[in-house]
Amino acid sequence: MSPFTGSAAPTSPWRHLRVHRADGVATVTLARPDKLNALTFGAYADLRDLLAELSRERSVRALVLAGEGRGFCSGGDVDEIIGATLSMDTAQLLDFNRMTGQVVRAVRECPFPVIAAVHGVAAGAGAVLALAADFRVADPSARFAFLFTRVGLSGGDMGAAYLLPRVVGLGHATRLLMLGEPVRAPEAERIGLISELTDEGRADEAAHRLAHRLSEGPALAYAQTKALLTAELDMPLAASIELDASTQALLMTGDDYAEFHAAFKEKRPPKWQGR
16 A cells, blocks of 8 residues: 555544554454444444555554454444445445455555454454454454355355455355354364464454564565465466565565674674565
């Protein structure tokens, strides 16, 4: 995303999210615990706009996405979204569905790692938000459920049919998206849906520990690695190798590459600058 800004001032406060920044780490908390952090139109729009703003600022080096209360996110609010969409026309429905997809694109395309800290339920859109993250850190209470067919919709919502087979394979993805059955933490770890399984109640702590580790590392190298992982999903090998070569050639002109060599020669840890 471009770092250039126009006339609009940075948003403050965010009405549908809780946002905290410290030491290069942004923590974004879905904070409707009485509704299991069900998403509203405003929450989707805030997530889309927040990720764009943070990407332009370039001060954030890692982001933790968490949920307050008993679970991560139960998906779209039944009354405020599902009920409301029943009275929308086709153009309005297309605008809404494009907006939800823009949130997933923003998670995948922002230039910093995103870590989902999952406890309790991650269902529907909540499961896709976790899926879109670069890392999913979860405790034993976590359960993922892609519920779209259970409300009469396609399981391929918000990019799920694109992302999930690439994370867990086509067979598991077909089962999860077609049947909508919950996958509990042990199975989610076994099939690769969870990056790290923590002790009970430790998902947020472990996610922040990983975020701080990433925030102290070579940010530009991480950003380019994330960009290549996304871009090369659909590329033939020859194109991927050429893109890798071009990216490495550019990074070899950067300060961090020279800093590694200097640190190695001086027998000290590198002081990464993210450039």
